[in-house]
Amino acid sequence: MAQSSTETDWVSRFADEVIAESERRAPGKPVVVASGLSPSGPIHLGNLREVMTPHLVADEIRRRGHEVRHLISWDDYDRYRKVPNGVTGVDESWAEHIGKPLTSVPAPAGSPHASWAEHFKAAMVEALAELGVEYDPISQTEQYTSGVYREQILHAMRHRGDIDAILDQYRTKKAPKKQSQKPVDEAELEAAEGSGAAGEDDGSGGGAGYFPYKPYCGQCEKDLTTVTGYDDETTELSYTCSSCGFAETVKLSEFNRGKLVWKVDWPMRWAYEGVIFEPSGVDHSSPGSSFQVGGQIVGIFDGVQPIGPMYAFVGISGMAKMSSSRGGVPTPADALQIMEPQLLRWLYARRRPNQSFKIAFDQEIQRLYDEWDKLEAKVADGTVLPADAAAHARAARTAAGELPRTPRPLPYRTLASVMDITAGHDEQTLRILTELDPENPVASLDEVRPRLDRAENWITTQVPADQRTIVRDEPDTALLGSLDDEGRESLRLLLEGLDTHWSLDGLTTLVYGVPKVMAGLDPEAKPTPELKLAQRSFFALLYKLLVSRETGPRLPTLLLAVGADRVRKLLGA
Numbered sequence: 001m002a003q004s005s006t007e008t009d010w011v012s013r014f015a016d017e018v019i020a021e022s023e024r025r026a027p028g029k030p031v032v033v034a035s036g037l038s039p040s041g042p043i044h045l046g047n048l049r050e051v052m053t054p055h056l057v058a059d060e061i062r063r064r065g066h067e068v069r070h071l072i073s074w075d076d077y078d079r080y081r082k083v084p085n086g087v088t089g090v091d092e093s094w095a096e097h098i099g100k101p102l103t104s105v106p107a108p109a110g111s112p113h114a115s116w117a118e119h120f121k122a123a124m125v126e127a128l129a130e131l132g133v134e135y136d137p138i139s140q141t142e143q144y145t146s147g148v149y150r151e152q153i154l155h156a157m158r159h160r161g162d163i164d165a166i167l168d169q170y171r172t173k174k175a176p177k178k179q180s181q182k183p184v185d186e187a188e189l190e191a192a193e194g195s196g197a198a199g200e201d202d203g204s205g206g207g208a209g210y211f212p213y214k215p216y217c218g219q220c221e222k223d224l225t226t227v228t229g230y231d232d233e234t235t236e237l238s239y240t241c242s243s244c245g246f247a248e249t250v251k252l253s254e255f256n257r258g259k260l261v262w263k264v265d266w267p268m269r270w271a272y273e274g275v276i277f278e279p280s281g282v283d284h285s286s287p288g289s290s291f292q293v294g295g296q297i298v299g300i301f302d303g304v305q306p307i308g309p310m311y312a313f314v315g316i317s318g319m320a321k322m323s324s325s326r327g328g329v330p331t332p333a334d335a336l337q338i339m340e341p342q343l344l345r346w347l348y349a350r351r352r353p354n355q356s357f358k359i360a361f362d363q364e365i366q367r368l369y370d371e372w373d374k375l376e377a378k379v380a381d382g383t384v385l386p387a388d389a390a391a392h393a394r395a396a397r398t399a400a401g402e403l404p405r406t407p408r409p410l411p412y413r414t415l416a417s418v419m420d421i422t423a424g425h426d427e428q429t430l431r432i433l434t435e436l437d438p439e440n441p442v443a444s445l446d447e448v449r450p451r452l453d454r455a456e457n458w459i460t461t462q463v464p465a466d467q468r469t470i471v472r473d474e475p476d477t478a479l480l481g482s483l484d485d486e487g488r489e490s491l492r493l494l495l496e497g498l499d500t501h502w503s504l505d506g507l508t509t510l511v512y513g514v515p516k517v518m519a520g521l522d523p524e525a526k527p528t529p530e531l532k533l534a535q536r537s538f539f540a541l542l543y544k545l546l547v548s549r550e551t552g553p554r555l556p557t558l559l560l561a562v563g564a565d566r567v568r569k570l571l572g573a
Contacts (some may be wrong), residue, residue, distance in 0.1 A: 010352045015060040018277045018306060030067040033414045034278040036266075037101055037134075038075040039120035044329045044477070046358050047125075048315045052348040053279040055133045062399035070135040072128075072151050072566060076117035077140040079223050080105045091197035092430055099222030099243060103141040117141070128331035131341050132398045140265060145256045152268045152301065154252060156212045156260055158232055159300050164210035164295045167202045202293070203261035215239050219246035223258075240496045267294035271303025277351055278306040285407065306323035311353040318362025318462065335359055337560040338458040340451060341396070341403050343372055344445070346395035350388075361462050369412035376409070406451040414504075415448065415455035417553030420469045421561040424456055432561045436504040438486060467541055469552050471562050472570055476545055480572040483541075490514050490538055491571050498564050507556035514538060545570055 023030040032055040037043055051072065058070040080102055083094045091109030097105040097116075097458075105116035114121040128135065141151055156163065191338035203212045209228040215237070224243040230236070235253040240246070255347070260268055269275070295305040316330050335344050338361065347368075351357045360368055378384035379392050397403060410433070422428040426445060429452075433442040441446060459468070493514045501510040515534040540550045543558075546567070552558055558563040559567055 008386050011056045011060050011349065011394060012390065014277065014307070014309070015064070017084045018057060019061060019064070019066060019246055021307060022276045025276065030069050031058070031275070032069050032071065032274050032276050033061075034073065034114045034269075034273065034275045036073040037080060037121075037124065038078050038162075039117040039124070040078065040081065041087065041120060042329050042331050043120060043124045044178050044331055045316065045335060049348060049353070050281065050313055051133060051135075052131075052345070053200075053309070053353050055135070056305065056349055056394055058230060059134075059279060059394065064136055066223045070133075071134045071138055071275070073138045073140055073269065074117065074121055075140050075280050076102045076115075076121070078102055078262075094478075099224050099512050100217060101221070104221050106424065110184065114251045123331060127336055130336055131332070131345060132400070132403050134400065134553060140259070143529045146205050147256045149260070149268065149272070150253065150256075152272060153213055153260060154235060155263055155301065156268065157230060157235075157252065160212055161209055162300055163212050163297055164204075166300075167204065167263065169294060170203075170293055171204065186302040188310075202263040212261050212264040213237075213252075213258055214261055215250070215255070216228065216230075217241040217244060218248055218250075218342075219244055220244040228388050234280065244396065263293050264291050265299055266290055267298035267303065267305070268301050270294070270298050270306055271301035274303075275306045277308070279309045279311050281311055284310075308352045312356035314502065315356060315358040316352055317358045317364050324420070328363060330359070336363075338365065338454050338462060340406065340454060345403075346372060346391060347376075349394040350391040361458075365458060366413040366416065373409065373411065404450075406446040406448060409451055410436070410442075410448050412451060412455055413554070414557055415452050416459055417469075417557040418561055419452070419456040420459045420463070420553060421471060424460075428561075431563075432557075435560050438503050467557070469547050471547055471566070472545070475570050476548070486518065486539065490518055490541070493517060494542075495568060495571055495573050498559075498567065502564060503561075504560065506557050509544070509554045509557050511559075512541070542571075545572075 001521060018031060018033065022029070026032075031482050035051045035054050036535075037047055037050060054070055058068045061068045078101070080097050080100050081088060082098065083092060087108055089110045096106070097226050102117035103115045106117035107113045107116055111119045113122055116465060125137075161276065204210060208228050208230075210227075213227065214223050215227070217239075219227050220241060220243050222241065222243045225239045225241045227237060227239050228247075229238040229249075230252070235251050236249055237252045237255070238247070238249040250323050251402070259265060260263075270278070280291045283289065286292075291305075291308055330345070344359075344436050347357060358364075375384065375388060377391055379389060384392065398407070414436070418429055422432065430442065430445055433448060435443070445452060495512065497510045501507050509523065515531060515538045516523050516525050516536075519531060519534060521531070525531070539555055541553060542554050543550055544560060546552070546558060562570070567571060
């Protein structure tokens with residue numbers, strides 16, 4: 001990559017830093033980057049930044065010929081914290097599972113998956129495949145229950161006094177007021193609870209001293225347990241459960257039904273996996289929180305804290321902000337229903353991790369697509385700026401190759417208008433798309449897929465029914481009868497020019513030209529404020545006659561969609 005783009009592209013800068021750090025810490029070994037996701041509910045678009053930030057850096061490292069592993073830890077051994085609102089197939093009876101590992105909680109009713117964790121993982125796994133994210137998955141349930149971390153757990157218990165002393169530095173401090181980049185509401189903060197952040201548990205509060213380990217109860221499976229004693233020599237650990245009253249003594253050197261508390265678990269994994277790069281959300285980055293404390297605790301495991309930029313919130317326009325544990329929160333799968341993977345990747349690639357941005361589910365998606373198409377045109381003609389070229393390259397392809405793309409990417413707003421008017425009727429849709437550019441007609445709907453399908457999904461799922469376009473069946477005789485000579489003449493000029501202007505460009509010239517001719521001007525005349533007023537008035541008349549509203553899809557697209565014969569009928573010819 002050219003030096004100029006390295007200077008302006010955040011991904012290249014991190015890749016430089018990560019490669020250098022990896023060669024210093026673990027020469028000759030694959031570079032390790034990591035993400036953590038908790039399948040405690042729908043995994044939302046804010047959580048996707050936890051994956052996309054290291055993915056983009058890992059992908060750049062791969063492009064440079066280095067071996068790299070992107071670990072995604074599924075924090076499926078975390079406790080089930082609360083019954084989410086609005087998730088289909090879940091009712092209050094799921095409250096009986098609070099405190100169990102997410103892999104021990106039943107999936108929502110009707111789900112084909114074996115557990116709560118698997119149910120919410122599945123949609124994310126599918127979305128990551130579509131986004132071209134290459135990764136090594138790690139189930140923390142499997143790691144803990146198979147005894148992979150046994151030595152690390154015993155080590156943490158032997159050094160519990162050291163861990164407690166580190167944590168104690170922060171327990172008495174009042175966290176300074178956060179300097180937020182913008183006001184953060186409660187829903188956003190809750191939505192930021194990502195991997196393992198639940199409760200920011202450090203294991204304090206036990207009656208018999210400090211223990212960084214929490215067993216899941218042998219009877220009720222819940223983590224409402226208190227360690228009452230531990231012997232370093234024999235590794236005998238005693239605990240009681242406040243939920244069901246069960247108590248037992250086990251040998252920790254043989255026991256696999258529990259986990260390190262989060263503030264110890266995370267740094268232990270950094271050391272165990274040799275993680276060089278892992279970003280964290282704002283919830284982890286405040287003073288005394290997991291990332292900061294972990295930077296000291298990791299030394300107990302003979303590890304080093306990863307390079308870890310803080311990433312900012314991802315907002316949503318057109319959908320209410322909701323927490324990740326609630327139903328209805330927009331997920332990557334929801335976004336991929338209405339936009340192609342390239343566009344979604346681009347939104348994450350073009351902003352530095354500490355910059356917040358919004359993902360559009362409303363009309364703004366049309367503007368975003370226009371922006372993307374302009375960028376593609378600049379890339380094609382060589383006028384693109386280096387940083388924009390880098391963001392485009394990261395969106396359009398990975399080290400493994402190009403992402404599948406729409407062969408003929410017509411403007412999203414045009415496709416959305418057509419799908420709005422045709423209500424998904426294939427023959428009608430093909431007729432209209434063929435007439436957009438008669439000299440280079442669309443021969444098959446496959447040429448404009450999958451963008452066409454995304455635009456149709458946007459119209460059917462995100463545009464309210466009262467904003468949908470319904471073309472009139474019969475002429476509005478009352479309105480036609482009330483027109484003055486000028487109104488009738490403007491319709492006559494439009495109808496007269498239909499046949500000779502029947503293409504998207506031609507109809508654009510025609511509808512903008514009629515008010516110019518009516519004003520005695522040349523059809524190519526530059527618009528004046530008065531002329532713009534006359535054009536708006538003419539457009540409103542056409543919309544009222546065609547769709548009984550004063551606004552609608554772009555008129556040239558609407559006219560093509562309605563068809564010449566029906567336009568003539570509705571305009572009183």
